[in-house]
Amino acid sequence: MSTTTTPDDGVTAAAPGSTGCPVTDFGRLRETGPVVDVPGIGTRGAHMVTRHDDVRAMLTDPRFRSDAGSVDGAENAVSALFAQIGIPPDLDFLGANLLTRDGADHTRLRKLVSRAFTVRRVNDLRPRVETITDGLLDDVAAAAAGGRAVDLVAAFSYPLPIAVICELVGVPEDMRPAWRELGRLMVAPEPERMPEAARAVVAQVRQLISERRAEPADDLVTALVRVHSDDGDRLTEREMTTLVFDLVTAGFETTAHLISKATLALLTRPDQVAALRSDPELWPRAVHELVRTCGPIPTSLPRYAAADVRVGDVTVAEGSTVMAGLLTANFDPRVRDRPEDLDVRRDTGRGEGHLGFGQGAHYCLGAALARQETEVALRALFDRFDDLRLAEPDEEPSQLGFARLTELQIRV
Template sequence: MTLEYTAHTYPPGDPELVEDPYGGSPVWLVTRHDDVSEVLSDPRLAMGPAPPPGGMDVHTEMLVKLGVAEHLAPYLAGNLVHTDPPDHTRLRKLVTRAFSARRIAALRPRVETVTEELLRTLPEAVDAGGAVDMVEHFAFPLPITVICELLGVPAQDRPLWRRWSVDCGSMDPRRMNPMLTDISSYILELAEQRRAEPADDLLTALVQARDEESGRLSDTELIAMVLNLVIAGHETTAHLISNGLAALLTHPEQLALLRDDPALVPGAVQELIRWCGPAVTAMLRYAREDTTVGGARIRRGERVQAVLGTANRDPARFADPDTLDIRRTAGEGRAPQHVGYSHGMHYCLGASLANQEAEVAFTALLARCPGLALAVSPQELKWKPLPFTRVLTRLPVRLGAPRP
């Protein structure tokens, strides 16, 4: 189904701004799976309108309006998610070479080790009521540790990155401006070290990445790329793990299937992305020319919002779409049909890493904690009031007796 609504402008912090921080003109909502896939792959629907001569692009302008310093905003606005060809093509080509399947596969033993280390320390985080917050003590630290490993951040500096990641996700300029200042300086300093002394890590690969026609990444592009990887590689994976665990704990029959047959975990991860993935909508698109989506006429300059959450529950694509079924793709031997990682040229660069981390996390957690259970009723779970996402603030659970 394709709908239209009229957006308005509100002061920063207004609850309705959280729902739509752009405001100002009508937005087409695209909700059917096939239409969403079309929007996400149509080059006529750009990530932003052309900025006026000497002006800011729409993403930088939005960040500045929210209080991010103008000289720092490009570090967030200039990443792959916000760019169109030819810049997107050039940047993606450079980073794809560095983000190889070999590098991700080689990281799996370390992912397993980090996961086991976190599980061993979970009992130390149990509060006076006998519960432990799996967001803070498991889902959050796992992916930030892994992305730091991938980038080559020294172990003694990783607590800094954990703090910076929290500050970045806060959308509070009082925290984001100091974070962007500190992290950009850190990235450039570490990059200089890697230029002088290359290592087998992603940052070295990014520093060395070069295209014959377009050269290397600029300093601003390098900072934006690393921030994009940290945000996408950490925040999204952390919320996938916590959302997925909450879904399993509130669907005991599905949890029992996974316990009985761990081979179902890879398919279960894809079903959890479809059913409760943290990304509810894609980034806004802007029509470069008149076009048609789902029978609706989209005029040049109008904005289009692809709703990933509804596309992933489209009954025309998925049988019984509101039912969580971890066996949905078992034995099909084909790629999942969900759009939880987007689609087309903006398909998530770190999808394979996110899948790997979630698979390792669920496999190890269910093996070690057979008595795992929610410590609150499902109705008591709290969700953050952030735009375009569905993420938990906390996930209190009882660990139960560990498996011998």
């Protein structure tokens, strides 16, 4: 990715070209300017805020709104992105979700769903996460018998978060393959296949809602149905459908990526594995460092400037589409030493030490669950297999950043 400068407004325009390393490419943009142009977002393109302090400020600034319809002259970039990946027009309502709402409307929906992600509820889930993890690792051990290579992505990294979020929400096992296919298409788009996949999942959600009305269970779908029947705070049918759709797809794809990428990062940095084995109390801190360096989300969803906003020495015009550069912020040398290094001993200071889960009102609802799953999965994986290694050893540390792994062949 190369860059050229547009002197009229101070914004930097990103041009094609890449080194193949996301940290390098995004870092070059960050060092070019505090705000850069990002092509391919809607018909107008978008801006990306690149530097840590500016990104943090943007994510908490109410002038950057999530609902394009509330900003004069804004183009709905989420609808454009949906069209690009093949979401059919009749399902466009799925874009009106928690992440694209503001103010009281957002607060109302988030309050209702957050009951499933309280600290107590997440802590209560830990024994079940550990049980699922142990069962999957038993399968990995059996498949790896005799020195055979095993794809950890297919055997472990995906099945774990899918099982956890589906149990929490209430999606039965026979429905889960359709969700995994949808998740795959959302990160590796095949627009011609998306309409059928998306409609199949939406049909499943509507079926679940109908079944939970008839026969309640201890799951999130039942909780949403009960809210829907409460005259004091209603959810519409579309709101329920969208919430379930978003929570499941967001709840496994990102965590699966993080587990896979973190495993690769650690296996190519044996000094970091040695540190964790010598001091297991480092694991919670290590998870934050792995989110910072291997997080699956390079930018926030589009937001829209409701006024002219000054970012650094750049004015972002009212009506502009703007994204927060989470990856550029997490590797910003202005706020941390050696940001390009993975260091499980890194002192995060106050807070998390990264913006991988966002900031402000739209901070990731499932962050605590994602951290817990990642810690349980990685700790159990490296405890179970003392000789865990890549099937094809690589002496070079793997790239950091958000690039997804389609497979990860390992031996034990």
